[in-house]
Amino acid sequence: MIIELIPSADETAADRLTDHLRSRGLHPWRGGEPSQLVLDPAPAPAVADELRALPEVADVISVPGKLRRTSRAYRSDTSIVELGNGTRIGGTEFVIAAGPCAVETATQLGTTAAAVHAAGARILRGGAYKPRTSPFSFQGLGTEGLRLLEAARAQTGLPVVTEVIEPADVEAVAASADIAQVGARNMQNFALLKELGRTRVPVLLKRGISATVDEWLLAAEYLLDGGNTSVILCERGIRSFDPSTRFTLDLSAIPVAKKLSHLPVIVDPSHAAGRVDLVAPLAKAAVGVGADGLIIDVHNDPATAACDAGQALTPEAFATLVNELRPILAAVGRPLATAATDEPATLASAVRA
Amino acid sequence: MIIELIPSADETAADRLTDHLRSRGLHPWRGGEPSQLVLDPAPAPAVADELRALPEVADVISVPGKLRRTSRAYRSDTSIVELGNGTRIGGTEFVIAAGPCAVETATQLGTTAAAVHAAGARILRGGAYKPRTSPFSFQGLGTEGLRLLEAARAQTGLPVVTEVIEPADVEAVAASADIAQVGARNMQNFALLKELGRTRVPVLLKRGISATVDEWLLAAEYLLDGGNTSVILCERGIRSFDPSTRFTLDLSAIPVAKKLSHLPVIVDPSHAAGRVDLVAPLAKAAVGVGADGLIIDVHNDPATAACDAGQALTPEAFATLVNELRPILAAVGRPLATAATDEPATLASAVRA
Amino acid sequence: MIIELIPSADETAADRLTDHLRSRGLHPWRGGEPSQLVLDPAPAPAVADELRALPEVADVISVPGKLRRTSRAYRSDTSIVELGNGTRIGGTEFVIAAGPCAVETATQLGTTAAAVHAAGARILRGGAYKPRTSPFSFQGLGTEGLRLLEAARAQTGLPVVTEVIEPADVEAVAASADIAQVGARNMQNFALLKELGRTRVPVLLKRGISATVDEWLLAAEYLLDGGNTSVILCERGIRSFDPSTRFTLDLSAIPVAKKLSHLPVIVDPSHAAGRVDLVAPLAKAAVGVGADGLIIDVHNDPATAACDAGQALTPEAFATLVNELRPILAAVGRPLATAATDEPATLASAVRA
Amino acid sequence: MIIELIPSADETAADRLTDHLRSRGLHPWRGGEPSQLVLDPAPAPAVADELRALPEVADVISVPGKLRRTSRAYRSDTSIVELGNGTRIGGTEFVIAAGPCAVETATQLGTTAAAVHAAGARILRGGAYKPRTSPFSFQGLGTEGLRLLEAARAQTGLPVVTEVIEPADVEAVAASADIAQVGARNMQNFALLKELGRTRVPVLLKRGISATVDEWLLAAEYLLDGGNTSVILCERGIRSFDPSTRFTLDLSAIPVAKKLSHLPVIVDPSHAAGRVDLVAPLAKAAVGVGADGLIIDVHNDPATAACDAGQALTPEAFATLVNELRPILAAVGRPLATAATDEPATLASAVRA
CATH class of the missing domain: 3.30.70 (Alpha-Beta Plaits)
Structure with missing residues (x-):
């Protein structure tokens, strides 16, 4: 009602x-x-x-049925999340985020950012805080990583998406990044979701590796419940039994989620497969299935990457992929987001004001 | 060696x-x-x-490594399975098989066959023998169904793919059909595979719902081991935990299988999702991911279908889908197989002679 | 009705x-x-x-609800499958089948049979026909294996359970064995089930590795539909994501199946885990959860076993396990089936007459 | 080294x-x-x-192999977590925790606590902070719930286990409870684990619903890495495909984890199955498989439970179960922890001092 x-x-x-x-x-x-x-x-x-x-x-x-804020019954058109450089996620244009899994050095990030920008990415990805299965793995640069992301944004004009892994870091990430990512392991970290719900920073909500679409949308509901309506869903693979890929990319979940919900949905083919040779075919499949965008691991020197080295594209491979995607995007009527508004972005906080 | x-x-x-x-x-x-x-x-x-x-x-x-007959190490180019009307599966052209899940009547099959032919299908699918989870479900028309498929082939020129579910029926199916389908439940029915390995009828081998890609290729190995090299793989969804689709279409398996094996791979989006609204997006995704073709449930009157009614496209929806696929196929350099050789097919046995 | x-x-x-x-x-x-x-x-x-x-x-x-022949609504007490040596599966007594995965030689089978008999097994298991994922693996001795099983039965008095993998072998297996086993891969091999439904040989129906309990019971329905009411269900693990065991033994399925159905249910801990060190704890868990029996891989010389070598117990380890099970069985009020009627069994066909 | x-x-x-x-x-x-x-x-x-x-x-x-602190190579005997009332988890005695899923009222908790104490439970469970899939579900009483748990402890002498769902609550929970529970959704909430690693409150670490045993142990490693060595593992079911139970209790994981690690492992049959009729058989199976204890949902009036109503035992059913477990525990040589030291517990903080 x-x-x-x-x-x-x-x-x-x-x-x-x-x-x-x-x-x-x-x-x-x-x-x-x-x-x-x-x-x-x-x-x-x-x-x-x-x-x-x-x-x-x-x-x-009176409204018939269950009235969740994420549902199409609540809002019939697709929500659009608009970023500082004019990039709109959920509209007709298809949006690609790219960059390294983890922020390592100014050179690594700067080189990669310039390359993905030139190739057609509209958002820079890079992890400053890294949730790691093992306490002995590289845990990220933290706030130092946020500073490097800000510098790369100033240099390229690309808005930045970076992961936040605990409530205590929400304020810092929301003040620095253009999109705060919630990783698959944290999809049901309700304290984190509630904290993000209180901000107005756009949130990229990855699907948990064994979450149903319904549970994914209920996690998003925590964000909308707090008043934050800028939510982007991201499918990144579910856990299955076949060892040939790290996870099983569940592309059916994109049309399923988009039918149930007005939220935009993008796809992460890099973490799903964990195999560099599958990134391009899965990216093309994501276009075919109706995703609103992609988020792709690119590293200026994949062999030395501090995390998930086996899945990062080189800048050259990324540029080739984007060029292969263009005609497919044209065929499905979803042009690649262009660089028209590509002046260096202002600070994220200003952007969202 | x-x-x-x-x-x-x-x-x-x-x-x-x-x-x-x-x-x-x-x-x-x-x-x-x-x-x-x-x-x-x-x-x-x-x-x-x-x-x-x-x-x-x-x-x-001397050859390094394991020398399976299904492997790229054994044969580096993709195998092409050629059918009576000149249709080649595994080549540059993309091939669509379509038709009803189960053969029911001459009118049902004839109407549907004519419609899918007109829309661009190059192969007619239809089940004469139906493996059913419950003994109380419709079990198919059997040999009467084969006769109806032959009539529809004579009328449209479309070669026919139909399922064979037990060794005793292999001879009849091999004599009648252009492609014998092994269903997901029978992927490891080794007696059936061995019997088919002794024939020269092309085989469409569906992946078991919980088979790894490796187990799928080993099942194909039974066919090649018998001397039957005309094998087409078909991904049709794996069992997972999310009830929003009947199975989870594992599109990653297509590039994985094609990298390991020279066999052509097609996709069945109808049985995977079990939802008519997901057939089109998954079909487009299959094109993007690099499949060699599709097999799609189409029924002249889906509401009355004797099996899997919820997943069959109407002939109109199928025609719309084929038209939407054409530009995407063009974009990936895989034109739809055309109707150039479309004179009525001769009997399958003659065709393969 | x-x-x-x-x-x-x-x-x-x-x-x-x-x-x-x-x-x-x-x-x-x-x-x-x-x-x-x-x-x-x-x-x-x-x-x-x-x-x-x-x-x-x-x-x-009039009977409310769905009236399947496998259901408790159809028959409220547990079905008992009685074998030639008086062994009753599904009654108060707990029954253990044991023996090698594959029948290899007269010595191997005879030695193992004598040992498991002495230790307390009431049924001898051994595969003459082996369904193998790879065509390059040992495929079993076939009818020669049946002869060896008959000889071991004559020697020990233990009735024999052996797998049948295709309809053409049903007659031979039904004439020779006391129980015909349907393996997990064949749970939905409906031609095989229908053929077995026409016999009166007791059937051990293993659960498919991705079958729901409902699908398992529907497979059993094919047997009862044919008139064969001597059906024993066997849980042997489902496919899951954790590589630490070959399959995940789903012990919850035992009380679930026993609540829905009157059929007896036993457990195969050997094939489930694929690890010899887990056989004993899982066997004890099966007693706790209410199974009617166990089927356990035992080999006189596990290191040389032709199949699944890593999971076979030595005769000594099996005897230790049976002795550890006795007090637990006493605690749950299910005594181990005793050797009272242990004269050498007559031929299976006579037994069932 | x-x-x-x-x-x-x-x-x-x-x-x-x-x-x-x-x-x-x-x-x-x-x-x-x-x-x-x-x-x-x-x-x-x-x-x-x-x-x-x-x-x-x-x-x-020098030590060969990987030297994790959770591993048997690091510590060969089983760790024992000792609580204020002398209860030792991981020793010969078998320990049962019981109580309501969520703390609701003083009467509900007090009645239930007295009943489970009388029946043989040695630890009181009860959730003050509830992680809920939907933001519209009951979220728990928070600190008010901790007060009620303290009162129930004072009354019965039972130490208390309660869930902590975010880093900000760790201090309050560690000061109040005898064991802090990390729920399945938070198994990889590394900020929470790190915060708990800095305390000395014993931690009950539930396995994530799609975590491998290896990932579970690595999550425990975060706790031991922080210096908190009082860690109890808890298996509570993994996500699988069969809708007949809410989760699939993976009992194999108990011997697998105990072989790899010196940490004690208990089982939660209530949340695994989500079905009151499966609690008793799964509890008995847990004894058989070698678990060190159980944690069971009991509610004085299950029909009115604010969460997971379908899985809570009545006090009477719980008492019956404990009595049925006693002979099985005797048979496996693991007596039920007795009430010898049952004077009212002092404050948890004092206990751990």
């Missing part, structure tokens, strides 16, 4: 109504529009009549 | 050498060329020298 | 009624008792009234 | 040596004994000689 507030209702009025509803044992959300409150499950019809009589309430609209 | 026979060596000489090798405890195969015998595992170097001295032997060639 | 025939109704009367029902578009089965016919799905109430009026019909009994 | 310090070396000497090794680019750990430092990977032999010459070093011992 959606409660439409009167035009003159301000935040205070919305908060007052929220408190009132809670005191009645209801659980209101802020809707997709500032003038909306949502009640799901819906209260009894008598309560709806009562609410309709309140002075702040313009209308009370 | 490959034993190259002298040019004048006939079948009798090859058989004599085979018997000799067996008497030595070795396990020779007929190689990819008529003039070759293969020994894998390879015998000791001294034995190689001995063999080289035999009058029928032109040369003895 | 169950149709109870009048006491004087003979087979001809039952057949006549069956034909009559089929002509009405119904699908009658022979029920658990000779005097019963079953209709499921049940026809309309009006039809029930009509049937009640027929002279051959004593009563028409 | 293990560096054995001289007996007179105090903490300052150990820290000085640690700093020295770090300055050399090495990564020393504190070993299982206070007098040990561990270097893994081991440095070059020349470095070993150099270290041997240092005044604080008594000996330098």
